[in-house]
Amino acid sequence: MNSPVCEIKNLHIEYPIAIGTVRAVEDASLNLYPGKVLGLVGESGCGKSTLGLSLLNLVRPPGKVSKGSIIYKGQDILTLPGKKLLKLRGRNISMIFQNPLTSLNPLMKIKDQFYDTMIHHEPGLKKEAAMKRIEELVELLGIEKKRIHEFPHQLSGGMRQRIMIGLALIMKPDILIADEPTTSLDVIVEAGFIELLNQLRQTYNLSVMLISHNLGLVAEIAERVAVMYGGKIVEEGSAESIYSNPLHPYTLGLIQCIPNIKLENQHLFTMPGSPPDLVHPPPGCRFSPRCPKVMAQCRKELPPLIRKNEQKVACWLYRENR
Numbered sequence: 001m002n003s004p005v006c007e008i009k010n011l012h013i014e015y016p017i018a019i020g021t022v023r024a025v026e027d028a029s030l031n032l033y034p035g036k037v038l039g040l041v042g043e044s045g046c047g048k049s050t051l052g053l054s055l056l057n058l059v060r061p062p063g064k065v066s067k068g069s070i071i072y073k074g075q076d077i078l079t080l081p082g083k084k085l086l087k088l089r090g091r092n093i094s095m096i097f098q099n100p101l102t103s104l105n106p107l108m109k110i111k112d113q114f115y116d117t118m119i120h121h122e123p124g125l126k127k128e129a130a131m132k133r134i135e136e137l138v139e140l141l142g143i144e145k146k147r148i149h150e151f152p153h154q155l156s157g158g159m160r161q162r163i164m165i166g167l168a169l170i171m172k173p174d175i176l177i178a179d180e181p182t183t184s185l186d187v188i189v190e191a192g193f194i195e196l197l198n199q200l201r202q203t204y205n206l207s208v209m210l211i212s213h214n215l216g217l218v219a220e221i222a223e224r225v226a227v228m229y230g231g232k233i234v235e236e237g238s239a240e241s242i243y244s245n246p247l248h249p250y251t252l253g254l255i256q257c258i259p260n261i262k263l264e265n266q267h268l269f270t271m272p273g274s275p276p277d278l279v280h281p282p283p284g285c286r287f288s289p290r291c292p293k294v295m296a297q298c299r300k301e302l303p304p305l306i307r308k309n310e311q312k313v314a315c316w317l318y319r320e321n322r
């Protein structure tokens with residue numbers, strides 16, 4: 001495998017709130033590789049968006065990274081001065097935010113929204129040259145170039161979403177963070193999105209972090225998958241090994257929750273219990289109160305993330321000396 005384009009190392013992120021501290025991300029380490037998609041999955045509130053935002057150093061205060069580093073091109077993003085950070089955002093690393101359809105400016109034509117982004121990174125860029133690049137990208141995204149002269153409300157939901165992708169890609173970044181990019185789309189448009197993302201990452205050798213609670217969607221495109229639970233990465237591995245041989249009982253539960261339309265009379269599985277309180281997490285393994293395989297040790301000690309075959313897993317089931 002190539003060397004990583006970005007290394008997230010032992011990252012801890014907290015939000016101080018009135019009743020204590022939300023430990024949204026705890027000791028997360030992940031690598032992003034050029035041309036590859038990493039799927040980040042887990043239930044609502046497990047810390048996916050917080051982790052994604054940290055790659056742009058965009059965790060909203062009073063939220064803060066309390067420990068760890070994010071190394072991109074030999075530099076720690078988290079300690080970059082403001083000016084360098086502004087250059088990096090959008091040009092090197094860009095993000096499609098959760099709820100993309102509300103992120104476009106309703107008062108600006110599509111072409112002007114693109115031009116604003118481009119001129120920010122390339123002051124002095126000529127309008128004609130910019131328009132040519134915008135038209136080329138929009139066509140690559142499957143939208144007629146004349147539509148860039150329209151306002152967002154004149155486009156369909158699927159088109160607006162592709163425009164959001166376009167805005168994230170116009171500067172040809174190395175890394176794209178796509179946070180739940182298809183939540184508001186129907187399944188046909190969603191399928192188109194996956195195909196498009198696949199094509200774009202090959203064209204641009206783009207590294208993608210695809211954040212989703214939908215393991216089925218991630219399975220379609222990701223090479224590697226990281227599963228988060230209660231702020232921690234509990235399993236990581238190649239998509240193939242995670243789906244064919246999930247090790248963590250939580251990952252298995254998530255996979256069982258994916259409906260399969262090929263099965264008749266299928267009993268839909270739901271995971272009992274609810275995600276942990278991240279201010280007062282349960283002692284030991286965060287998943288222990290819901291785990292069908294819980295043991296006494298799980299309620300006392302937090303399992304470390306260890307290597308097991310092709311995967312990494314944080315579960316006491318896999319410790320030989322337990």
Ligand SMILES: Nc1ncnc2c1ncn2[C@@H]1O[C@H](COP(=O)(O)OP(=O)(O)OP(=O)(O)O)[C@@H](O)[C@H]1O
Nearest residue numbers: 015022024043044045046047048049050051060278
């Ligand atoms: N600005 C904030 N202030 C306080 N707590 C926050 C803030 N943003 C997020 N959190 C908390 O941090 C934890 C992680 O939130 P985050 O939004 O990263 O989760 P998520 O996995 O992206 O969830 P979802 O699937 O619903 O988008 C949650 O417990 C959330 O309540």
Ligand SMILES: [Mg+2]
Nearest residue numbers: 048049050098
């Ligand atoms: Mg989120």
